[in-house]
Amino acid sequence: MNPSTSASAAKLGTRVRVPSRLVPALSLLVGVATWELIGRIWDVSFFPALSEVVAQLVELIRDGRILGNLSASLTNLASGFGISVVAGIVIGVAMGMIPIVNSALDVYVYALLTAPSLVFAPIFFSIFGLGRGSIVALIVVYAVFIIIINTADGVRSVPIELIEMAQTYNASRFQIARRVILPAAMPMIMAGLRIGVSRAVKGMINGEMFIAVVGLGRVVTEAGGRFDAASVLAVLLVIIAVAWAASAVVQIIDRRLTSWLPEVNRG
């Protein structure tokens, strides 16, 4: 379906044969170079050149504003995501295994997943006050529902013959859940965690921007208030790095736990 790389490269007018693996990196490089160029030529406050941004980032790290807030953000992220994982898997397994629980909760889980989670920030703010608790609660709202849904789907799609096989060996319900259902559902659970961690990062930033007390979100808001585009972009780079790193961690755990999957099935 896809014309070979070199054929379409020829179509686009290049004659150079570029190994397709390198194209994304090259594309990024070109983008970065363009950014630098435009930033220098077009002298507007909101579009600093990349070099400026990097310099500002170094500056921010040096005077300690990044690190303190970064660790605050990461702590929020870890707590919120941790709670989401535990709660999400437990509720998801319950929904997957017990039909009445599924019937009772599925509409609400879906509704809360579809709704813009940030609307709950003022509510948490009024309950937990101006602090970490509100942000963690918000992160949970961002991440937990997708984990629940994926877990429930994973549990429900365990092949019934595996469960029956375990039944013929007289396995208790608990043994079946632990030895058959959980491992079998793991790929889908991990998919939920992958999406969940990405949502958790967004919840973290959004929450920190709304309840601007601590964390990277607060730094962004402050910098924005000062019209300091370079700082905003600098922190944005850090945020992207955090999001990417969190995602990578989950992927590594995913590989370990689902190493038995044939390569074809990797999402």
Added chain:
Amino acid sequence: MATSSVLADAPRPPLRRAGVQRGIARIVAFLVFAGLWQAFATSANSLLIPTFTATVSAFLRLIASSELWRALLVSNQALVIGFGASVVIGIPVGLLIGRFRILEKVADPYVSIMLVTPMAAIIPLMVMSVGIGLASRAMLVALFALPMVIVNTRAGVRQVDDRLVEMARSYNATERQIWTRILLRGAMPGVMAGVRIGLGRGITGMVVVELLMVSVGLGGLILEYRAFFRTADLYAVVIVVVLEALVLVSVAHRIERRMVPWAGDETGSA
């Protein structure tokens, strides 16, 4: 008589009864939640935590007020423009990068970054460059929705069976014909999923922008009620927002199923 504790196949209740059972379970769950809420709020006895009953009456008042409908109008302007833009830009981009591997590889790093970046963090930049009017709100809505539209459209194109394209080529189809006769139809499920998910993201963007950038519309109402400690009203607006999201996405889902009835009930890449 067998009294096996491990049940394999009780005859299934006819479908209607199953539906009623489910409805009851949902209502019970809701009542339990409402009950707990009411108990918690009454005991907390705080200005900041409205009771369930107070919230319900605030909600009913709100629906009847013109304030709400004006806010909905203002908010949804940004949604319509922004979402429209994301579809108009996102679908062609998604189709192209789905079809041509090389374009996909070129776009890949940027799409990944877009997927992973919390768009809210872009808000300060948007304020600095475009200001705080409808234009910047719409642009942010578009930014929220765009990655999903692109990614799902791309997936839609990719999952069109290669062999169909090969077959068309063997009949000497031109590129244009491959598109019109095979790819566009085949990619529809993915495209529609992208539209639906993008709409959800767009609604999120609409609200986020109003909470973090310029307090107009629904977000503005929320912030206003918060400032005046009208927490029952605040909760009521939150409910309105959740309902709007649900309604719009459900409608989109219905349309999606109408347009691509041959597609399985996929949730797409969320």
Added chain:
Amino acid sequence: MIEVKGLTKKFIDKNGTTVEAVADLDLTVQDNEFVTVLGPSGCGKTTLLRCIAGLTRWDQGEILIDGNPVRGPGLDRAMVFQSFALLPWATVLRNITFGLELRGADRETREDKAMELIGAVGLADFEHNLPGTLSGGMQQRVGLARALAVEPSVLLMDEPFGALDEQTRRLLQEELLRIWEARRITVVFITHSIEEAVILGDRVVVMTPRPGRIDDITNVPLGRPRANPAEYAAATRTVAELTATLWERLKQHQPDSRAGGTRS
């Protein structure tokens, strides 16, 4: 010894009509007997097996194993599945010890037993493989080893070779006969292959559908041990004759046969 008395099991199909998957069925399987159950799809043979296994509840009748009524799955019975039902994330070794692990046997016991069976089913050197790396035939050997590992008194086999190609199937039939000779436990083997039923069984139980009941039980006049029947001309002839007879019988109950049509 398995005693099935008056077994009746009804389903409600998707149109809402009641179907008798099994109707008032009586069957006795002696100790150490290898019984094959033969019949077309929908004749109730799988339902019968699942009831004996305790996976399916039934409506009327009773099933006794050595005099004890069946109330659910038990340690005295083990099942081999057509789709193998191996845990895809576990090695061959872990799959075989599955039943033992559930029972709480200690590691050494489990592994000794597993290694012994791995040798018996011919999977030596594959103990650390994942099922995904094995062929269908090898996977079913694992399924068989797993069932044997818990030392059941009854082995229930649900069209175990149905998903395999012909060559593999014949190979595994020979293997099964060989393994069974070494440990003569009671076997109930479901199949829709007439030849397979004759080659493997001491008795062939023919079942017919709608309602599911036993049509006939035939003794297989071949001695034990049954080495490869193809090696013995006489045995082959018996198999062919018996196969033909059984086929004539079964044909009467096929929906599109001209001689008889379906019994309803």
